[in-house]
Amino acid sequence: MRAAFLPGNRQVQLKDIDDPRPGHGQVVVAMRASTICGSDLRAIYREHLGEGPEAYQDVVAGHEPAGRVVEVGDGVDRIKVGDRVVVYHISGCGQCDDCRRGYQISCTSPKRAAYGWQRNGGHADLLLAEERDLLVLPDELSFVDGACVACGFGTAYEALCRVDVSGRDRVLIVGLGPVGNAAGLMAKAMGASTVVGVDVSGDRRRLAVDLGAVDLTVPAGDDDQLREILGDGAEVSIDCSGNGIGQLAALKHTRRWGRAALVGEGGQLSVDVSEVLIHRQLTVHGSWVTSTVRMAELLERLVRWDLHPERVVSDTFALADAATAYEVADAGASGKIGIVWDD
Template sequence: MATMTGVMLPGDRTVRHVEREVPQPGPGQVLLAVKASSICGSDIRAIYREHLGHGPEAYQNVIAGHEPAGQVVAVGPGCRRLAEGDRVAVYHIAGCGVCDECRAGYMIGCTSPHRAAYGWQRDGGHAPYLLAEERTCLPLPEPLSYLDGALVSCGFGTAYESLLRLRVSGRDALLVTGLGPVGLAAAMLGRALGAGPVIGTDIAPERLAVARRLGLVDHAVPAGDGAAEAIAELTGGQGCSASVDCSGSAAARLLALRSTRTWGRCAFVGEGGQVTLDVSQELIHRQITLHGSWVTSLRHMSELLENLVRWELRPDVTVTDRFALADAGRAYELADAGTAGKIAIVAG
């Protein structure tokens, strides 16, 4: 039986390379040659540093990587759509397929014991090959690269979903707090949907510089003292009609809310942490609509792939550093530092 080397995350900021057999696809499954597998902030927060999940949500000591894209190299019995040679991006949750959330395409919300996330409860993309359910694979259209597909698998899909929830359009000034990979995606896609100006904030000068260099924001505002006043000045004292927090920071969440104009809409996307706010003054009296938005649906992920081609956008421009699988330790160290754009592991 052929073997391969994959990457596990045992915690305590450690990367472990392990040997595994190359899997064979069963009914309804395909085997992918992984071409790109990017690193998500959730991997850093909830697996790389320490294992935070509990019960069925816990990391199960599998091969990591929940943002994969690759090429089909073997097809199991019963597959109806994919064939060898097809290029695909992978929706990173394999749900039960029959609950209400799965039927709506939101397998992220599946609560069945059969639910398994790639890289969390079943082997993910940090390996040369990935065993995937056909129903979680979406065709990757030309001219998008495998790296584009990997980024859509979670980060860009998450950003797109939040903007759809906010109904962002050309009528909106958009604020993005947190210019990590998801924030960069939200800025890029918000502009494509017509928003302007697009204002971004972050505590890291390096990430502000990435957003400026890529031209994703009209204004890059350092977070901290003076940020709220700067945003108010840039919007004629009104604030932004739409805002999205991609940081998970309590301070950034409050900044997003407080910089949303009366009757505006705000979405929280960044995971983890807590926030305390004066509900009457900051939410109710200003008629703010606050959304919690978690990943995306199969339908919206497919729609996003099509729109990226139509808009002539390439998510991979947000990747600042690429590593070989053998250098996964360095890749995770850099991602953990929180100063770079997107970090990706790519096939040679």
């Protein structure tokens, strides 16, 4: 089968590798959609960080996979051949407290392996996955919808749940990439009264408005305009920028007694703790991906809301054109980028 690897230095390599065969508790999934995440760009495509959970081990890339099950191994009971599935992209040890709660993302066992990072991911014709990592994709959702849920929408939903968004809230989103747009779309579905977006890119601000993810936008750094719109601040803020300046802006424009979630990876945040956090009584969440339980809940909610995550996808490419797909994603002027296969 064909598979895409990321050797660093903004390169994509296509190789022919052996088709996988399932062992006990494993299934083989024929890929139908595998979207590109900002962490792929930051930590693998541009360079190799090489340590911790972001240590790329020269495996098949892609940690946002969705497809159809074509083969199952011994001991597989819940998932059947023909099932349409989303792959939760971290396979944990299954025994620690975090794994038992469904938060394999936080597993610290040496057995932890993320698809597309430490074990083969979704940028290939076939994917070998553990049954426990699969969620059945509702018929109402497309494979591209599922791939978007596998990381980006799941991550945004977790943060929105942490800050308990409802109709009482105005929401400020800093960073209008795919995760920021996902957060805006779902915040509205959850009842947010107003969603304001901030980004340095005019293209991304316009795209967010066109997608309906935000009601209005403000250029990054324009604090006066933000204060004019939000007054003493938004009840909820979510940083998806992964940038220290953006993270600080999100906190500073959260109103007293408000709630904030930091989602964007990377960045160094320097903050006057007393002035910005303590004296203003803020609740701040660090929110990393989501759980299998929350992701299953999200799939059901998306059907109820009639919300299709694929609307944030601006361009799709065949696996043979993976290099072009990564170039477009890395340019940072588009929406979500996906690699797709014919069903």
